[in-house]
Amino acid sequence: MWAGAADIVDGPGGFSGVEASEEWAAEIKRLARQRGATILAHNYQLPAIQDIADHVGDSLALSRLAAEVPEDEIVFCGVHFMAETAKILSPAKTVLIPDQRAGCSLADSITADQLREWKADYPQAIVVSYVNTTAEIKALTDICCTSSNAVEVVESIDPNREILFLPDQFLGAHVKRVTKRENLHIWAGECHVHAGINGDELAAKSRVHPDAELYVHPECGCATSALYLAGEGFVAEDKVKILSTGGMLDAARTTGAKQVLVATEIGMLHQLRRAAPDVDFMAVNDRASCGYMKMITPAALLRCLVEGKDEVHVDLDTAHVASKSVQRMIEIGNPGGGE
Incomplete structure (x- = not known):
């Protein structure tokens, strides 16, 4: 066993004591091969985790990939609901998350009991849930x-x-604005990181960089502000793009802009810069870092592969019902990116 494994320390912010290095990377690769595991990393992960992963992407794309790869063990470097989704789509595979405490404020913003009560108030309504939800919520979703x-x-x-x-009120507002449906009821949940990227910051950065394109995630509190800036002529309409993380990468590969302001979790900048190294990608809010995502540290990943922890379990009945809501989405059309 690599001596670094003995240095792992568990603390309130997650596992530490091991730094990313060439030796660490070689050991991660060796252990993954030994276990017959595939390492998946979300776009918001630490750069070192993204770089060591076999596949990087958004949560749904990675979960679907988990079902397709030949390996029987999936190490999901992301937050807990993402690993659950992979387990739902790959019930026969072992799914590990390097730290099971890596939760999600958005997924936690609605409980199964709350959804049951809401459904009772609207018994004929169709429930549409963002994939950023727990297995329990997906099982109650149409x-x-x-x-x-x-x-x-x-x-x-x-x-x-x-x-x-x-559960996301900002994504819901975006959908209601585009579809103009008055019978769309929206849960007042939010991702604390995206909600914290506000319109004032976006406007200030746009004034300093008037020629920059704007990539804005629809979970952001500033999405409405971005459209307002375009509508009022402060920013050219064709420069404002409301995009998922996967959509941001697609746009980055074809952009002619020299500068892009990015409103989402800052881990996304690593993949954007790899996709378009000649473009200057700048965070609208450089403090927009998800502490849960960053719990997947080099030490946590090493521990996961050495000890086989932490395994993610989803009740088989729950997984079976939950998979139907995901499958219905796929049948409607292109499932796109996870978030």
Whole structure:
């Protein structure tokens, strides 16, 4: 065993004591091969974790990939609901998360009991849930959606049917604005990181960089402000792009802009810079870092591969029902990116 494994320390912010290095990377690769494991990393992970992973992407894309790869063990470097989704789509595989304490403020913003009560108030409504939800919530959902296909999912539903959209209020507002559906009820949940990227910051950065394109995640509190700036002529309309993380990467590969302001979790900048190294990508808020995502440290990943921890379990009945809401989304059309 590599001596670094003995240096792992568990603390309130996660596992530490091991730094990313060439030796660490070689040991991670060796252990993954030994275990027959595939390492998946979300776009918001630490750069070192993204660089060591076999595949990097958004949560749904990675979960679907987990079902397709030949390996029987999946190490999901992301937050807990993402690893759950991988388990839902790959029930026969072993799914590990390097630190099971890596939660999600958005997924935690609605409980199964709260959803049951909401559904009781609207018994004929269709429940549309963002994939950034727990397995329990997915099992109570009619159709899942991603940030890139939420509009398409909602538009596929009978316009006379009421819709309960959850849990993200900003994505819900974006969908309601585009579809103009008055019978779309929105849960007041949010991602604390995205909600903290505000319109004032976006406006200030846009004034300093007037020629920059704006990539804004629809979970952001500033998404409405971005559209307002465009509508008022402060920013050219064609420079404002409301995009999922996958959509941001697609846009980066084809942009002609020299500068891009990015409103999402700062881990995304690493992949954007790799996709378009000649473009200057700048965070709208450079403090927009998810502490849960960053719990997947080099030490946590090493521990995971050495000890086989932490395994993610989803009750088989729950997984079976939850998978139907994801499958209905896929049948509607392009499932797009995870978030």
